[in-house]
Amino acid sequence: MAETxxxxxxxxxxxxxxxxxxxxxxxxxxxxxxxxxRRDVGRLRYLGYRITASRGPDGGYRLDAGAELPPLLxxxxxxxxxTVALQALAASGAGADLEEAAARALTTLxxxxxxxxxxxxxxxEITAIPRGAGAPSVDVEVLLAVSAAVRAREVLRFDYAxxxxxxxxxxxPRRVEPHHVVVSGGRWYLVAWDLDRDDxxxxxxxxxxxxxxxxxxxxxxDMPGGDVRTFVASRFRGGTGGDGGGEWPCWGxxxxxxxxxxxxPFVDDGVVEDLGPDRCRVVLGSWSWTALAVxxxxxxxxxxxxxxPELAHAFAGLARRFARAAAAVP
Numbered sequence: 001m002a003e004t005x006x007x008x009x010x011x012x013x014x015x016x017x018x019x020x021x022x023x024x025x026x027x028x029x030x031x032x033x034x035x036x037x038r039r040d041v042g043r044l045r046y047l048g049y050r051i052t053a054s055r056g057p058d059g060g061y062r063l064d065a066g067a068e069l070p071p072l073l074x075x076x077x078x079x080x081x082x083t084v085a086l087q088a089l090a091a092s093g094a095g096a097d098l099e100e101a102a103a104r105a106l107t108t109l110x111x112x113x114x115x116x117x118x119x120x121x122x123x124x125e126i127t128a129i130p131r132g133a134g135a136p137s138v139d140v141e142v143l144l145a146v147s148a149a150v151r152a153r154e155v156l157r158f159d160y161a162x163x164x165x166x167x168x169x170x171x172x173p174r175r176v177e178p179h180h181v182v183v184s185g186g187r188w189y190l191v192a193w194d195l196d197r198d199d200x201x202x203x204x205x206x207x208x209x210x211x212x213x214x215x216x217x218x219x220x221x222d223m224p225g226g227d228v229r230t231f232v233a234s235r236f237r238g239g240t241g242g243d244g245g246g247e248w249p250c251w252g253x254x255x256x257x258x259x260x261x262x263x264x265p266f267v268d269d270g271v272v273e274d275l276g277p278d279r280c281r282v283v284l285g286s287w288s289w290t291a292l293a294v295x296x297x298x299x300x301x302x303x304x305x306x307x308x309p310e311l312a313h314a315f316a317g318l319a320r321r322f323a324r325a326a327a328a329v330p
Contacts, residue, residue: 271283
């Protein structure tokens with residue numbers, strides 16, 4: 001009986017790992033004859049797993065999705081990966097109202113986890129940093145509706161709330177070809193081709209109110225820049241995204257009176273050059289010279305050797321504004 005149960009679990013693991021299996025291939029992997037494979041498949045069906053069989057020389061078995069989620073079989077590495085992913089989601093503040101559900105799923109999984117695995121996953125401790133007040137939550141049903149339209153490649157109609165308003169204020173519904181749902185900085189975005197504006201657009205999912213039904217199917221378009229990551233990075237940098245270049249329009253450099261090790265973790269897309277114990281050169285880009293000066297000023301260190309002149313002028317302009325602000329304080 002123990003051998004039969006172990007073989008049945010191995011059969012389930014094989015069916016989960018690949019979409020289609022021939023009877024002969026399963027028999028070879030299990031070390032049994034095809035008749036025994038058929039009996040083991042029958043046991044899995046009795047337990048609630050929907051396994052379809054096809055006859056003929058090319059016949060075989062396939063594990064189909066059922067109306068209810070049956071028990072699943074995971075190997076050790078899959079269990080570790082799943083629990084770490086759930087813990088990361090519970091601590092992520094991703095803005096989709098899924099953190100509590102992830103925490104419950106993690107608790108359920110941990111209760112049935114073997115001790116050898118529990119010790120491994122308990123060693124991973126993720127600390128949650130709450131989202132800021134400006135990072136809104138996304139309705140899970142809206143996220144599922146938008147994602148379903150992306151997967152089905154169906155035109156999506158929705159009302160879109162303007163900044164500072166909870167509704168679309170009577171504006172005409174947007175019509176888009178949805179291509180990707182992405183998450184960045186605690187916010188969820190829809191990347192889509194706007195049919196009325198004939199251009200690519202990014203929409204915040206928390207501002208979307210989908211309309212039903214969805215529209216006709218569409219053929220996928222090529223993303224500017226070759227992939228969605230390049231396109232979204234370009235948009236968030238202030239670029240048009242049309243050419244996919246994603247380069248900052250303003251680049252400059254300066255020497256900071258601060259150790260390179262303290263500056264480098266906060267320079268995502270720039271270059272930090274170590275010039276000694278308390279000096280480093282930073283090369284950065286931004287969407288304007290003023291914004292670039294602000295980026296270099298946030299380190300709270302003296303700034304010298306500023307280049308090009310446009311960046312130096314931006315520092316001078318900020319200095320005058322900050323001086324006026326300080327003078328206005330009683």
